[in-house]
Amino acid sequence: MKCTKCGGRAVIDLKRHNSGFCKEHFFEYFENQVRKAIDEFSMFGLRDRILVAVSGGKDSLVLWDVLMRFGYQADGLYIDLGIGEYSSASSQKVRDFVLARQANLRHVSLEQDYGYGVPEAARRLRRAACSPCGLSKRYIFNREALEGSYDVLATGHNLDDEAAVLFGNVLRWNTGYLGRQYPVLEEDPGGLVRKVKPLIRLTERETAAYAVLQGVDYIVEECPKAIGARTTLYKQLLNDLEIQSPGSKQQFLYGFYERGHDSFEASRDVALTPCTECGQPTTREGLCAFCQVRSRLLTVRA
Amino acid sequence: MPASQNSIRVFMTIPQRREWELHGRQSVRKILRQLDLNPEGVIVIHHDTLLTPDEMVENGMEIEVRSAISGGLP
Numbered sequence: 436m437k438c439t440k441c442g443g444r445a446v447i448d449l450k451r452h453n454s455g456f457c458k459e460h461f462f463e464y465f466e467n468q469v470r471k472a473i474d475e476f477s478m479f480g481l482r483d484r485i486l487v488a489v490s491g492g493k494d495s496l497v498l499w500d501v502l503m504r505f506g507y508q509a510d511g512l513y514i515d516l517g518i519g520e521y522s523s524a525s526s527q528k529v530r531d532f533v534l535a536r537q538a539n540l541r542h543v544s545l546e547q548d549y550g551y552g553v554p555e556a557a558r559r560l561r562r563a564a565c566s567p568c569g570l571s572k573r574y575i576f577n578r579e580a581l582e583g584s585y586d587v588l589a590t591g592h593n594l595d596d597e598a599a600v601l602f603g604n605v606l607r608w609n610t611g612y613l614g615r616q617y618p619v620l621e622e623d624p625g626g627l628v629r630k631v632k633p634l635i636r637l638t639e640r641e642t643a644a645y646a647v648l649q650g651v652d653y654i655v656e657e658c659p660k661a662i663g664a665r666t667t668l669y670k671q672l673l674n675d676l677e678i679q680s681p682g683s684k685q686q687f688l689y690g691f692y693e694r695g696h697d698s699f700e701a702s703r704d705v706a707l708t709p710c711t712e713c714g715q716p717t718t719r720e721g722l723c724a725f726c727q728v729r730s731r732l733l734t735v736r737a
Numbered sequence: 738m739p740a741s742q743n744s745i746r747v748f749m750t751i752p753q754r755r756e757w758e759l760h761g762r763q764s765v766r767k768i769l770r771q772l773d774l775n776p777e778g779v780i781v782i783h784h785d786t787l788l789t790p791d792e793m794v795e796n797g798m799e800i801e802v803r804s805a806i807s808g809g810l811p
Contacts, residue, residue: 436789446787447780455789492807595806643780643805644787655803657751670806674777 447644450681458648465645468636469501476618478631483586485509486541488576489532491525493646493653494591496532498634500651502589503536509589510539512579514572517545517552518564518660525654532652541583543575551732553660559732564660567728574725578715580628592632595639598684599669601691614699617692625707626716638684639670746799747772766790769802778806 436445438457445455449464456464472478479485485502489495489511502509513529515522533540546552549571556567580588597616604612622629634642646653661667676683707716710723712730717723722730745759747768759768765781765788781788782801794800 436791445789448789448791458786493805494807638777638805639807640777640780640805643803647780647782647785647787647803655750657807661807662752667806671775671778674775674806677777678775 446648447641449641451638451677451685453681461644461648465637465641466501466504469498469633470505472618472633472636473631476631478589478619478633479507479587481507483508484584485587485589486576486580486583486585487511487589488572488591489513489529489540490591491528491654492591493651494593494596494634494639494642496528496591496651496653497642497646497649498589498591499532499538500536500649502633503538510541510583510585512541512543512576512588514575515542515544515546516568516571518554518658521654521656521659524656528652528654541579543579545571545575549729551729556728556732557660560728565664568660570725570728574715574723576630577626577628578713581626585628587629587631589631589633591634591642593634593637593639593642594684594688595670595673596666597632597635598673598688599666601688602669602673603665610699613691613696617696623707623716626709626714627707635688636685742797744796745794747802748799749802749804751804760796762793762795764790765792765794765800768794768800772802774802779804 436448436455437443438445438460439454440460441457443457446458447461448455485507487495487499487502487509489499491513499509499511511529511533513526515526529540532538553564553568553571556571557564560567576588601616604616618632618635620630645651673684705718707718708720709715710717710726711721712726713723715723715725741758743760745763745768747757747759749755757772759771766776769776769779769781769790776790779802782803783798788794788800
């Protein structure tokens with residue numbers, strides 16, 4: 436296959452764009468897509484301080500790498516979730532990345548800083564690990580961004596992540612979640628930091644390809660707690676559709692952003708109050724969901 | 738295990754480590770079809786570059802088929 440732009444040997448085929456690119460022009464395409472998402476949704480400017488949530492996986496490290504290449508003030512936030520070997524390996528990938536690029540990293544350990552790890556929380560709460568994991572990450576992302584006075588929190592969610600979540604939300608008609616699914620979630624004066632997803636124009640295959648070709652060393656192994664997750668099934672279903680009908684995933688997602696999202700936005704109007712324990716914003720009276728779960732975990736142990 | 742001159746060595750590390758030994762010149766597309774893998778969900782790595790589905794693979798070559806689908810969200 437030849438590069439659509441220069442006729443050289445292509446390293447990737449992009450059926451949804453009816454194109455193939457050599458390494459140099461793939462980098463150009465990839466970075467243009469990130470720039471386009473940032474501009475289209477007015478995500479941030481060069482003066483903004485960005486906190487990038489990194490897991491050691493391809494998407495978040497690629498996002499951090501690209502934002503630094505563009506000259507943005509982007510620091511990383513890594514949360515050690517206490518998932519044995521997986522957390523040790525992912526933490527090492529992040530440390531190597533930071534060292535190689537002289538980047539700034541905020542490091543939080545769920546076990547050391549909050550008194551529990553994800554496997555223990557899942558066992559004690561008798562829930563799937565993704566439930567306490569997601570709750571803890573969302574809480575710590577917001578808290579760290581506020582404490583560090585960052586203007587925006589950026590995550591590595593890509594086109595496949597967002598299309599799979601949209602598919603799940605539509606299957607169940609989760610109108611509240613549909614109202615919150617957008618590339619930008621504006622800050623709330625009640626204490627929620629602005630959140631953005633600059634990789635939403637790129638597929639997982641494209642971020643994996645960019646990582647390999649650009650030498651971004653990421654943890655290839657899957658989180659052992661996420662194996663069998665429903666979003667993985669949705670991604671596989673959407674990829675089966677994509678192979679038969681290239682461009683379906685982006686049409687589904689972009690169509691929702693352009694013509695569907697606004698219809699659900701009213702569903703997200705909720706008042707926030709400070710948690711009586713930690714002061715972080717919550718929709719509940721008294722303790723926020725995070726403090727409630729943490730208190731239960733620490734009490735059960737005592 | 739290095740690739741033998743008489744075969745193509747194909748390996749994956751996730752979701753679990755798997756290896757295959759294939760024989761004879763064939764395209765990446767044909768290899769993925771034999772392994773029942775959707776080209777949309779993987780990248781194919783040879784040395785430090787990527788192979789497109791039409792690329793031909795010869796005996797003596799070693800390729801990694803790497804899943805691009807991650808289950809947990811960042």
